[in-house]
Amino acid sequence: MQLTDLHGSLSDPLLDTMNFLNEVTARFPDAISFAPGRPYDERFDPGVVAGYLDAYAKYLERDRGLSQRQVGGLLFQYGRTKGQIHELVAATVAADEGIEVSPESIVVTVGAQEGMLLALRALFRDSGDVLLVASPCYVGITGAARLLDIAVEPVPEGPSGVDAAAVRAAVARVRAGGRRPRALYVVPDFANPSGTSMPEKARRELLAAAVDDDLYVLEDNPYGLFSRTGRRVPTLKHLDEHRRVVYLGSFAKTCFPGARVGYAIADQPVVAPDGSVTLLADQLSKIKSMTTVNTSPLAQAAVGGMLVTHGCRLRSLNEERIRRYRERLEALLAALDRHFGGVAGFGWNVPDGGFFLVLTVPFVADEAALTRSARDHGVLWTPMSYFYAGAGGERQIRLSCSYLDVDEIDEGVRRLRRFARSYR
């Protein structure tokens, strides 16, 4: 069969960029890699999981009064489409983020990625609906939109993320084209790829714009817990008085990625023609029954066990990780100061937390440059141009520090400096 005979998304470079990155990483396994945005490897053994499964089973028996047979059914049978650990998730977002929602407004998903797919499929009625995205933008959301043939309108990000004025301007552009701006995707805390965060004032203004413009906000928050400075700004969902926000959560960074467990909070009432009212979460659930049926009860049980063990407080569960990611980001900033400080043509932002920052360079940082960097200098990074729907980011690279040890970070930046020198 011909590639051009398949769905258009498969001919879109967007879905190939991640493949290129994986390939180049595999081709140069000894290179120091600032590319992957994934958590550092921890010493995890199957015994740890067994302990968490056991903790979850004990919670079901003791706190919920289930029989052993019922517990077995909950772990190994098909499960509730909206998920089984929704009450634990509700308790966790209340404790950690001050987000007070009914457990019924939560859908447990196969990672935040499935949450994006469900939210897009539910909210976007037809080809007249447009998704606004902060630009540069995580490819997971633009990729999911591409699968569903949903048009995307970029909203340029400033040093403090997207602001309400830029959103209003994008809304006006879309409306002028006769289409409906339906939702905005944004990572307000330590964004991937830029590392920027929105101040509280900007968040309040964004929510006001969403109300004025009848826009929903998809708030993705995988990194919020990992503050470098110790300060936290309230999430959009916490500030969301008018239920404009669908919150996309992930346990990949706060529990472990191999569970593939995330969640969507969708507490918007949905009114049917017969007057009956459901929650948007119920509608997401109907879609989920046709994408993955339910999120692996085994994986939910492992995450559930971690949550009950730590009293539904991810902050307590992640003390060690919070410290380590802070060290890594500090180490990256220090290494940049050491090796690039005062060097003309180079510059970088100083994120308040998370895994990423952006280094501006005086050359075109494309795939050819990345291949040379890996082959000749043993260092990998991600071209920022990957994260722009159109033009943008040509002379910028994303550096991720989450996966590297502190001493690798310094050596990696040293190699980056050598690679950059080769351009002169």
Place this chain on the structure above:
Amino acid sequence: MQLTDLHGSLSDPLLDTMNFLNEVTARFPDAISFAPGRPYDERFDPGVVAGYLDAYAKYLERDRGLSQRQVGGLLFQYGRTKGQIHELVAATVAADEGIEVSPESIVVTVGAQEGMLLALRALFRDSGDVLLVASPCYVGITGAARLLDIAVEPVPEGPSGVDAAAVRAAVARVRAGGRRPRALYVVPDFANPSGTSMPEKARRELLAAAVDDDLYVLEDNPYGLFSRTGRRVPTLKHLDEHRRVVYLGSFAKTCFPGARVGYAIADQPVVAPDGSVTLLADQLSKIKSMTTVNTSPLAQAAVGGMLVTHGCRLRSLNEERIRRYRERLEALLAALDRHFGGVAGFGWNVPDGGFFLVLTVPFVADEAALTRSARDHGVLWTPMSYFYAGAGGERQIRLSCSYLDVDEIDEGVRRLRRFARSYR
């Protein structure tokens, strides 16, 4: 927000039928239920899973030479998008089904349901492409098609499933409407909901029609292992000399549903405009990176551990289950003979295996009838009309015996008889 303002699938009764079934089951928890198509509850405890995780870890260390640290990474980090147990799956389908494919042509999915979504999204280019489905049909495929706005054309099933002539007629109807018949969805073994199976000759004729009409075949095979008679007919994929078949596998019934692990076999070469060749599996993988990123490595490890423990032979792993499902189906057939034998207006088919059969009744078997049956007679079943895209099945009910004990089956059919009598 208004329901009518969301995606059209959410206003389609198709996505609501399963909700009604779940609700009625919850409202009458003491009723004997022939409704759920799920496996019977086994005594599973978390220790069993720990043992399988351990078996998988040992396999990776001993047979694949990985270090403990690498094994930890494979279980708990993000994983390969196409999956991690693809080699074990390839060995298993070779041993059990004589399907010889490269592990690279396999994508491990979040249940067969995600496999359907990926295959539909890849193969269907635009709104001119039409999906043929055996009718009556499992709602998972028509629901997934609805999410992607893919048009569906029913192919009426006979007592031996779909036949090539009916497929060719449907192809002609679609072509006459100016659209492209792109793929046919079929469950050749012990179909859900009808229980029918295709004879080998019909399978060969179907594959010939697929070649002639440039049609792909989505072969879904969740029940094939559970033969009542002990005889097995070769799968379409085994007979597939021209790579027309995308095979959708599930471990829900053969390992356990709570893993949510399935797979797609897509060994078709795909040629890009630049002449480069990939496998259809690689294209499904690109889509999967935007739906669920990867199937839970933890869940894959549990299934992988079950496979290595049983030498990649599901038949050996499932000896007990094969026996039990055979007993249940035999019990259901015997109970129908006992309580409905010779009663005018009633009739049923005699499937060679699987979980389901169809009872024809002399009244309209709709939601109102189901509610009365549950409330007044303590027995639940599924209206066959749920499984028809248009009209059909109004006087038929699906009986599933997989979830019931043998003695419950007899009592259930006795109640069904009492309920049926109340119509006279």
